[in-house]
Amino acid sequence: MKLIAESIDIGTRSPTVLLNEADAAELGVHALERIQLQRDGRTTIGIVELTDELISEGTLGVTRRLGHIDGPVEVSVAPQPNSVYYIRKKLDDIELEHRELERIVRDIYEERLADIELGAYVSAIYTNGLSMEETMHLTSCMANIGETISWNDSIIADKHSIGGVAGNRVTPILVSIIAAAGVKIPKTSSRAVTSASGTADTMEVFCDVEFSIEEIREIVKETGGCLVWGGAVNLSPVDDQIIRAETPLSLDPKGQLIASVLSKKKSAGSTHAVIDIPYGEGAKVESLAEARELAEDFNRVSEHLGMTIECAITSGSAPVGRGIGPVLEAREVLATLDGEGPNDLRVKAIRLADLLFESVGVDADATEILDSGAAQETFREILAAQNGDPDVAVSDLSLGRHTHIVRADRDGVVTHINNRLVNEVGRRAGAPKDHGAGLELHRCVGEETESGESLVTVYAESSDKLADAVDLLERIEMVRVRHPDEALVDRV
Amino acid sequence: MKLIAESIDIGTRSPTVLLNEADAAELGVHALERIQLQRDGRTTIGIVELTDELISEGTLGVTRRLGHIDGPVEVSVAPQPNSVYYIRKKLDDIELEHRELERIVRDIYEERLADIELGAYVSAIYTNGLSMEETMHLTSCMANIGETISWNDSIIADKHSIGGVAGNRVTPILVSIIAAAGVKIPKTSSRAVTSASGTADTMEVFCDVEFSIEEIREIVKETGGCLVWGGAVNLSPVDDQIIRAETPLSLDPKGQLIASVLSKKKSAGSTHAVIDIPYGEGAKVESLAEARELAEDFNRVSEHLGMTIECAITSGSAPVGRGIGPVLEAREVLATLDGEGPNDLRVKAIRLADLLFESVGVDADATEILDSGAAQETFREILAAQNGDPDVAVSDLSLGRHTHIVRADRDGVVTHINNRLVNEVGRRAGAPKDHGAGLELHRCVGEETESGESLVTVYAESSDKLADAVDLLERIEMVRVRHPDEALVDRV
Numbered sequence: 001m002k003l004i005a006e007s008i009d010i011g012t013r014s015p016t017v018l019l020n021e022a023d024a025a026e027l028g029v030h031a032l033e034r035i036q037l038q039r040d041g042r043t044t045i046g047i048v049e050l051t052d053e054l055i056s057e058g059t060l061g062v063t064r065r066l067g068h069i070d071g072p073v074e075v076s077v078a079p080q081p082n083s084v085y086y087i088r089k090k091l092d093d094i095e096l097e098h099r100e101l102e103r104i105v106r107d108i109y110e111e112r113l114a115d116i117e118l119g120a121y122v123s124a125i126y127t128n129g130l131s132m133e134e135t136m137h138l139t140s141c142m143a144n145i146g147e148t149i150s151w152n153d154s155i156i157a158d159k160h161s162i163g164g165v166a167g168n169r170v171t172p173i174l175v176s177i178i179a180a181a182g183v184k185i186p187k188t189s190s191r192a193v194t195s196a197s198g199t200a201d202t203m204e205v206f207c208d209v210e211f212s213i214e215e216i217r218e219i220v221k222e223t224g225g226c227l228v229w230g231g232a233v234n235l236s237p238v239d240d241q242i243i244r245a246e247t248p249l250s251l252d253p254k255g256q257l258i259a260s261v262l263s264k265k266k267s268a269g270s271t272h273a274v275i276d277i278p279y280g281e282g283a284k285v286e287s288l289a290e291a292r293e294l295a296e297d298f299n300r301v302s303e304h305l306g307m308t309i310e311c312a313i314t315s316g317s318a319p320v321g322r323g324i325g326p327v328l329e330a331r332e333v334l335a336t337l338d339g340e341g342p343n344d345l346r347v348k349a350i351r352l353a354d355l356l357f358e359s360v361g362v363d364a365d366a367t368e369i370l371d372s373g374a375a376q377e378t379f380r381e382i383l384a385a386q387n388g389d390p391d392v393a394v395s396d397l398s399l400g401r402h403t404h405i406v407r408a409d410r411d412g413v414v415t416h417i418n419n420r421l422v423n424e425v426g427r428r429a430g431a432p433k434d435h436g437a438g439l440e441l442h443r444c445v446g447e448e449t450e451s452g453e454s455l456v457t458v459y460a461e462s463s464d465k466l467a468d469a470v471d472l473l474e475r476i477e478m479v480r481v482r483h484p485d486e487a488l489v490d491r492v
Numbered sequence: 493m494k495l496i497a498e499s500i501d502i503g504t505r506s507p508t509v510l511l512n513e514a515d516a517a518e519l520g521v522h523a524l525e526r527i528q529l530q531r532d533g534r535t536t537i538g539i540v541e542l543t544d545e546l547i548s549e550g551t552l553g554v555t556r557r558l559g560h561i562d563g564p565v566e567v568s569v570a571p572q573p574n575s576v577y578y579i580r581k582k583l584d585d586i587e588l589e590h591r592e593l594e595r596i597v598r599d600i601y602e603e604r605l606a607d608i609e610l611g612a613y614v615s616a617i618y619t620n621g622l623s624m625e626e627t628m629h630l631t632s633c634m635a636n637i638g639e640t641i642s643w644n645d646s647i648i649a650d651k652h653s654i655g656g657v658a659g660n661r662v663t664p665i666l667v668s669i670i671a672a673a674g675v676k677i678p679k680t681s682s683r684a685v686t687s688a689s690g691t692a693d694t695m696e697v698f699c700d701v702e703f704s705i706e707e708i709r710e711i712v713k714e715t716g717g718c719l720v721w722g723g724a725v726n727l728s729p730v731d732d733q734i735i736r737a738e739t740p741l742s743l744d745p746k747g748q749l750i751a752s753v754l755s756k757k758k759s760a761g762s763t764h765a766v767i768d769i770p771y772g773e774g775a776k777v778e779s780l781a782e783a784r785e786l787a788e789d790f791n792r793v794s795e796h797l798g799m800t801i802e803c804a805i806t807s808g809s810a811p812v813g814r815g816i817g818p819v820l821e822a823r824e825v826l827a828t829l830d831g832e833g834p835n836d837l838r839v840k841a842i843r844l845a846d847l848l849f850e851s852v853g854v855d856a857d858a859t860e861i862l863d864s865g866a867a868q869e870t871f872r873e874i875l876a877a878q879n880g881d882p883d884v885a886v887s888d889l890s891l892g893r894h895t896h897i898v899r900a901d902r903d904g905v906v907t908h909i910n911n912r913l914v915n916e917v918g919r920r921a922g923a924p925k926d927h928g929a930g931l932e933l934h935r936c937v938g939e940e941t942e943s944g945e946s947l948v949t950v951y952a953e954s955s956d957k958l959a960d961a962v963d964l965l966e967r968i969e970m971v972r973v974r975h976p977d978e979a980l981v982d983r984v
Contacts, residue, residue: 119610120612
């Protein structure tokens with residue numbers, strides 16, 4: 001059927017097209033089914049929504065996601081994508097071949113899969129798992145799609161945390177240490193998905209984080225490193241789609257996690273990386289044994305890809321650092337580079353940096369680089385290169401002026417701080433969108449407190465959002481305080 | 493956030509709302525995320541799509557699916573529906589409790605689940621299965637949601653086929669026989685999803701098929717039966733949603749199938765039903781053992797629901813009847829009621845009707861009712877009650893005028909007719925939308941043919957669609973003809 005395409009101003013995550021109901025009936029398609037648009041020998045897939053009046057008969061409404069399509073197009077029912085059969089095969093718990101995984105990855109990339117099918121894909125991977133062979137293939141396929149960055153250097157360092165720990169803003173410190181030692185580290189980071197701040201959100205307090213690959217190249221040439229948002233470049237774009245499907249169900253199957261992390265590293269041109277695997281109560285990985293197994297799998301897949309990685313198994317049962325939220329974390333990063341800042345954050349950054357030095361075979365000492373001020377200097381150079389103020393001071397970074405203090409309701413010891421709840425309170429308070437929102441922890445796990453002493457200060461930029469956060473705080477136990485006598489054995 | 497709702501003419505399968513990007517950023521929601529709209533103490537869930545211009549800041553575009561919502565509404569991020577946790581639990585292969593299944597069914601009904609989550613639900617059920625206990629609970633939950641019909645009769649008969657066989661238009665004949673014996677049989681049927689015609693499509697050749705529950709009651713009161721489209725009434729509406737999610741992946745897990753069929757029967761007020769379970773090469777159930785197991789499960793779940801059913805295990809490896817497509821099937825139905833028509837269709841209708849008589853304990857003989865003309869008379873009464881022409885004759889029903897004949901390419905015996913391909917050719921030829929499109933089989937399985945003899949005639953209402961069907965026919969072997977010497981053992 002020939003239709004006249006016209007742009008329509010709707011932004012969707014799927015490549016939606018609007019069809020008049022009469023045309024849809026003629027074509028024999030229903031809402032959410034796929035049609036293909038052909039013009040000039042190019043084929044585009046669209047997902048159908050119906051309208052009576054918004055689009056008249058003979059016309060096709062093309063939403064933003066499909067790009068600019070104008071004028072006559074040939075429209076027909078799109079064939080079922082082959083990957084649907086392979087997803088079903090995986091649901092039948094049969095190992096997928098290389099070409100089948102490749103087809104799935106390509107169909108996801110080309111947005112040929114509807115959300116129902118994408119939901120089935122992540123469910124199949126979650127419930128039936130991926131073999132080591134499948135994980136390796138999947139990682140390669142994902143890394144080879146979208147943009148890649150190639151460097152002329154034999155060593156490109158990188159760092160990743162599998163996440164789940166509040167605060168934990170190690171990356172800016174580590175990147176500054178590594179770059180200061182003359183090892184290139186072009187770091188792309190994510191924004192928060194379910195946490196109160198991602199590295200990209202925290203860096204945005206200081207400077208711009210959205211750059212093209214060419215601009216990234218310039219920044220790294222100038223400073224040895226960068227701290228940018230990965231979402232602005234098209235590295236392993238399939239990963240973003242898969243994460244979108246995993247998020248609502250909180251699925252994060254091991255094989256897919258490894259493929260996600262390493263495909264991003266590979267497409268960024270990294271040769272060496274340190275992977276932070278936090279484990280413990282409330283972390284993504286609960287036991288040390290699981291953490292070790294995951295580390296081994298990471299090692300095997302990276303070997304297959306020709307990358308060298310070091311996995312660091314770290315404590316993940318409580319936040320790292322005392323500030324959670326963009327400005328609070330930015331302040332701690334600056335303070336730590338200044339030789340101050342919370343000790344756990346400092347020690348973790350140093351330890352991971354040293355592991356990375358060891359991995360790339362560079363004889364450098366992270367403590368020395370940090371204490372000499374060299375790391376701080378490099379950090380400020382990166383800020384300048386990313387259009388930030390290189391002379392920024394902690395006092396320039398302002399917090400939300402609405403505050404609430406959480407106080408201990410008894411004398412005792414802090415036995416647990418719940419990462420997930422800390423993040424949730426931070427998000428309710430407005431983080432990461434409101435940079436000045438977040439939480440400051442006054443007591444860490446193992447520290448003593450007295451009834452009435454402040455445990456946490458919550459910051460917000462609006463009183464409404466603060467009230468929202470307080471409302472949640474009143475219903476949960478975010479910080480667990482127990483009498484010293486009962487601190488070791490918790491009643492359930 | 494307070495927004496002014498206004499209707500926008502877009503018909504979607506999901507409850508889509510259009511948000512201006514500025515408002516979405518303020519709320520912190522992205523495309524495809526859920527928001528809740530509150531007004532007058534009622535809460536509605538909407539799925540977000542974004543726009544820059546179509547909807548201005550401060551306004552919320554409400555699509556048709558959400559009904560009429562106008563004026564100020566309070567908009568906030570919707571909480572994650574609890575059923576997401578239960579779907580994940582099922583993916584972990586843990587049996588679900590009654591209340592958990594109930595929550596899933598209710599969230600599907602209220603459209604609180606996004607497509608990704610619905611995809612995960614059908615995947616979880618498919619890959620990890622449902623226990624007998626779960627199937628029973630699920631069926632009850634599904635039957636109790638949406639509309640139900642209650643009758644003042646102690647016996648309400650019903651019939652269902654699990655599908656997969658082309659042609660097979662047994663229902664109108666069976667309903668006429670049963671109703672003619674004075675047993676009430678208010679039959680709701682589906683339209684074709686992947687086949688060339690459903691019972692509702694075939695009946696539409698004769699009369700209207702969309703009626704309200706009140707109208708159905710009237711028709712049944714008058715004639716003892718009806719032959720209407722189930723989609724026009726809201727019986728077990730969750731079933732429709734689940735089928736929509738199963739279709740793209742061709743998933744049809746046993747427990748869900750039983751729940752789908754029996755919840756529809758239960759909510760229609762049926763007390764007795766015969767279930768047609770076709771088995772064989774290319775059917776939904778491939779082996780006799782599987783068919784028996786399915787029949788046993790059907791029996792156990794129906795017992796739990798307080799229904800009496802009889803399962804008929806029938807041959808499903810080839811089409812039943814010789815016509816496939818709305819008009820071709822309608823002609824055969826009329827012919828069979830006239831004492832003519834293909835023998836397999838006649839015998840199957842009689843056999844299933846006798847089983848149903850046995851089940852309800854009515855001493856009647858289907859052959860007698862059919863041969864006496866009583867069934868035909870009842871059928872014509874139903875046509876009249878459903879606004880059709882009670883005097884319709886086979887010659888009134890016209891076929892598409894574009895035809896193509898498939899000829900045998902050798903002397904031999906027809907060893908197989910592929911149901912799936914027959915349906916696909918029929919759909920390409922325009923069925924079920926074009927009532928006159930379809931296929932007429934001139935040779936059945938086991939019959940001899942000579943090279944050059946016609947095996948099948950394809951009918952279409954447009955030459956384009958005929959060309960489409962012929963294009964497929966040239967690439968496939970829809971009717972398998974083998975030399976008598978090789979008829980029994982097929983080379984693969």
